[in-house]
Amino acid sequence: MNAIVFDQKLRFVTDYADPVPGEGEVLVAVRLAGICATDLEITRGYMGFRGVPGHEFVGTVIKGPRAWRDKRVVAEINCVCGQCDMCLRGLSSHCRHRSVVGIQGRDGAFADMLVVPERNLHEVPEAVSDEQAVFIEPLAAAYQVIRQCPIERRMRVAVIGSGRLGLLVAQVIKTCGCQLQVIGRNPLTLEFCEKKGIQGTPVSELVPRGDRDVVVECSGSPEGFDLAVRLLRPRGTLVLKSTYAGDAPLNLAPVVVNEILVLGSRCGPFPEAIQALARREVDVESMISRRLPLSKGVEAFELAADSRNIKVLLKPG
Ligand SMILES: [Zn+2]
Numbered sequence: 001m002n003a004i005v006f007d008q009k010l011r012f013v014t015d016y017a018d019p020v021p022g023e024g025e026v027l028v029a030v031r032l033a034g035i036c037a038t039d040l041e042i043t044r045g046y047m048g049f050r051g052v053p054g055h056e057f058v059g060t061v062i063k064g065p066r067a068w069r070d071k072r073v074v075a076e077i078n079c080v081c082g083q084c085d086m087c088l089r090g091l092s093s094h095c096r097h098r099s100v101v102g103i104q105g106r107d108g109a110f111a112d113m114l115v116v117p118e119r120n121l122h123e124v125p126e127a128v129s130d131e132q133a134v135f136i137e138p139l140a141a142a143y144q145v146i147r148q149c150p151i152e153r154r155m156r157v158a159v160i161g162s163g164r165l166g167l168l169v170a171q172v173i174k175t176c177g178c179q180l181q182v183i184g185r186n187p188l189t190l191e192f193c194e195k196k197g198i199q200g201t202p203v204s205e206l207v208p209r210g211d212r213d214v215v216v217e218c219s220g221s222p223e224g225f226d227l228a229v230r231l232l233r234p235r236g237t238l239v240l241k242s243t244y245a246g247d248a249p250l251n252l253a254p255v256v257v258n259e260i261l262v263l264g265s266r267c268g269p270f271p272e273a274i275q276a277l278a279r280r281e282v283d284v285e286s287m288i289s290r291r292l293p294l295s296k297g298v299e300a301f302e303l304a305a306d307s308r309n310i311k312v313l314l315k316p317g
């Protein structure tokens with residue numbers, strides 16, 4: 001089959017072995033897939049991943065139990081054992097033996113087909129298009145923020161980073177009705193915020209006053225952490241979405257002095273994301289900058305790294 005493969009270098013191949021579903025797994029034909037920051041990190045060595053990247057996708061089940069066959073689906077990305085202490089405690093996204101679609105120990109969606117566990121599947125309702133559905137995984141990660149840190153109307157909240165994830169997190173938090181500001185560097189994405197009725201502030205114009213109740217850090221850069229700490233009031237909450245690569249030096253003293261609560265946040269609930277898209281509470285379509293065939297995947301990665309583009313999608317076939 002056709003696939004984008006990363007093995008020290010990213011390339012498009014036409015002779016990648018067709019995936020074969022194991023027990024409890026289904027074979028999915030990819031309809032559309034999205035490139036995110038994690039994929040770009042993978043090409044810089046993140047997780048030491050080798051194989052087919054891609055974890056944001058919508059597809060059709062072509063092999064598996066009859067109940068799923070021909071269904072349009074998305075899939076949660078953590079593939080879990082169901083038996084370890086984390087799984088038994090209901091914390092299966094932290095399974096001790098997990099593999100992660102297109103990120104860790106398992107091929108992903110930048111291919112004609114991929115294999116996922118049946119238990120990971122969610123059917124996509126008719127009201128949600130393929131172009132929306134491809135955002136369900138990252139949107140679920142955005143919903144995880146308000147699941148871990150409930151936001152009330154009276155709160156003052158800032159999102160640092162106006163990239164792909166920041167824009168989704170901001171739209172989700174906006175539904176809470178709080179006072180919200182997005183802080184970023186990219187005029188294009190800050191303008192997107194303003195169009196959605198969210199205050200977008202260039203980081204260069206920002207004067208931190210130490211008065212935010214909650215700051216969500218989505219910038220991916222250690223400077224975002226420093227800024228978040230300066231924005232927060234004492235006893236405020238910092239929700240950390242960025243995985244800082246390498247050994248970035250962070251100044252933790254103000255976290256202690258101001259008794260800041262730091263919450264790490266990763267994958268989130270698919271049903272909330274699906275519902276929000278079906279009800280059109282979150283706009284993802286206007287985040288799509290480019291659509292390319294899978295055969296142009298290498299070029300698509302370059303476009304996704306360019307700040308003039310927000311979301312770049314890949315279409316097999
Ligand atoms: Zn992603």
Ligand SMILES: [Zn+2]
Binds near residue numbers: 082083087094096
């Ligand atoms: Zn487990």
